Amino acid sequence: MTRRLLLSYLGLAVLVLAGLEIPLGWIYGRGEVTRASQSVERDASMLAELTEENIEKGNLDALPDVIGDYATRTGGRVLVTDREGVVLADSGTQVRTGTDLSGAPDIARALTNRPTVTTADDVLSATMPGTSGTTLRGTVRLTYPMTEVTARVHRVWGALALAGACVLAAVAVAAFTLARWITRPLRTLEQATAQLADGHLTNPPDATIGPPELRSLAVSFNHTATRLQHLLKAQHAFASEASHQLKTPLTALRLRLENFEPYLDPRAHQSLDEAVGEVERLGRMVQGLLALARLENTASTPEPVDLDAVLAERAAMWEPLAAEQHVTVAVAGAPVGQVWAIPGAVEQVIDNLVANALRVSPPGTAIMLARAPGGAFHVRDQGRGMSEADRARAFDRFWRASDTHHDGTGLGLPIVRHLVHASGGEISLHAAPGGGMDAHVRLRPVTGGRSQPGSGTSRTARATTAKP
Template sequence: MTRRLLLSYLGLAILVLAGLEIPLGWIYARGEMTRASQGVERDASMLAEITEENIEEGNLEALPEVVGDYATRTGRHVVVTDRQGVVLADSDPSGRIGVSIAAAPDIARALRNEPTVVTGDEVLSATMPGSSGTTVRGSLRLTSPTAEVDSRVRRIWGALALAGACVLAAVALAAFTLARWITRPLRTLEAATAQLADGRLTNPPDTTTGPPELRSLAVSFTRTATRLQQLLMAQQAFASEASHQLKTPLTALRLRLENFEPYLDPRAHGSLEEAVDEVERLSRMVQGLLALARLENSATTPEPVDLDTVIADRAAMWEPLAAEQYVALAITGRAAGRVWAIPGALEQIIDNLVANALRVSPPGTTVTIHRAPGTGLHVIDQGPGMTEADRARAFDRFWRSSDSQHDGTGLGLPIVRHLVQASGGDITLHPAPGTGLDAAVRLRPVTGDRSREASGRPRSRPARSAAP
């Protein structure tokens, strides 16, 4: 932002300088050219009077001396003719004396007692008649190069450019100081926002410098961030304490229910088992809620993880349980390589998806973990699948399908989605070929540069395991 402010100030200064200096330079150049033209015209009139007197007196030998002396002093070119346009004197030694130039337009006009002044790109020319009243005795042409005028104009343009450069330098220094003063609160606010996004504000934004509006914004941000930190710490404290406070009562309730079994009528044993199952489900739900709260409250940074290694490890862990349910567990697809994921997230993602797949898979079917091109991960089962409406709501907390026959908590997929999104990926549900459900996870691949960059980062706190 400092650069943009500086460029805007400099751009405005350049426009102002251009609006002032260009007209000033143009006016000066026009003035110089006008003064030079008037000087040539004045000198030509004066010389014409002198030469006319010499011609009238018949003193033609004095003409070369007059024009030569003037040309030596001024560096200009003078030509004198008689009334027929024949050259009587020329300040140029190589001039052709005695040659008629009456056909030249300016000489012809002068011989008709009409002066001519011409302002050209390279020379200024003034042709005057040598006359007394209406009697024309000759003409005089005076030409002057514009090099001297052009030199003076270039000098003034250079002076204006130098002055403009000095003004721009002063404006740049003042603009840089002003821009730094304006943007300092924004820089500290940006750093504070990044800290808050990482979970803790250690350096509040500066509230003592900058414009009043930005100081007020920094004060409001600090107050909001402090309140938010207090709420987050309270929630984290609740999640930590609740995990201990709720475990004990639920465990005691389960033990009491199991102790009732010897004293109950056999016909009530079914209801007792259902009550124990509900207590277990409530315990898992509490654990899932606490795990989800911990995930949402912890700021983690994705790190490179070998997807193939994690898949192989988790598949080996789930194979015995799948075999007990007469369900095969298969890994397909080409090696995916390394992906970006928060620490511990891939294990939980695969565990939750495989657990859900095994829960709905009938005996004799296969749960497939497929590695797709582009660091995609698919967990495919051959269960009953989901309708389109169910797939749209599957990531809602506590949601369970109306025809669900299992004892899930409705928190497994929300936890998976949070882990995937925190890792910079996305997850979608699709119908599997034939029957069943395809849970498709897409994660970001690790490139060489980013991998080296991440190797220097401190490891973040791993995400804790959550019950499906």
């Protein structure tokens, strides 16, 4: 932001300077040309009077001295003709005496008693008739190079440019100081926001520096950050303490229900088993909620994870359990290398997805962990699958399909999605080819250096795997 403010101030200064100096330089240049034209025209008139007197008296030999002296003093060139347009004298050597110039446009106009002042090819020219009353006795052409005038104009432009550069330098220093003063509170707010996103605000922004509006913003931010930290600590304390406080009465309730078994009529045993099962399901649901709360309240930064090694390790872990149901677990696809994920997230994601797949896989089928390019992998089963409407709601908390016959809590897939998103990835459910479910997980691959992709931190942590 400092750079943008500095560029804005400098851009405004450049526009102001351009609006002032360009017209000033142009006006001065036009003025110099006008003054030079008037001076040449005045000198040409004066020379015309002098030469007319010499021509009238027949003193033609004095013409070279008159015009030569002027040319030496001023650096101009003077050419004199008679009333027929024949050259009488030339301070230069370009035109010989006796040359007929009556056909030249400026000489022809002067022979009709009309003066001419022109500027062409960096030469200022004035041609004047030499008259006495109504009698025309000759003409005078005075040419003057524009180099001196141009040099003066260029010097003025250089002075204006130097003054503009000095002004821009002063504006740059003042603008940089002002921009730093304005943006310093914003930088401290940015750092404080990043710290607050990590869950710990150690350096609150200083509310005593910067413009009044930013000081007020810093005060509001500090108040909000204090309130948020208090709420996060309270929620974290609840997530830490509620597990023990809730598990104890649930365990006691289960034991009391089981103690009723010897005293119940055999016909009530089924209802007792269902009640015990509901208590166990409630315990798992409490564990899932607490795990999800811990995920949302804890900050962690994605790290490089060897996806191939994790897939192979989790497949080996699940293979004996799947074999008890006559289901195989296999890894397929080309190696994908490392991906970005928060610590422990990939293992939990795979465990939850494989557990769901194993629950619906009939004997004699396979669960495939298929690697895909770009840091992705699939968990495919050959179960009954889910409808498109069910797949759209599968990540909702506590949701279970209407045809579900297991005792899940409906929290497994929400935890999986939270872990994947916290790692900077995406997860989606699709119908597997040939029937079944295909859970597609895409994480960010580690490419080149070790720098973490994206910005900020992900809010999650290790949590106990919760079954849906």
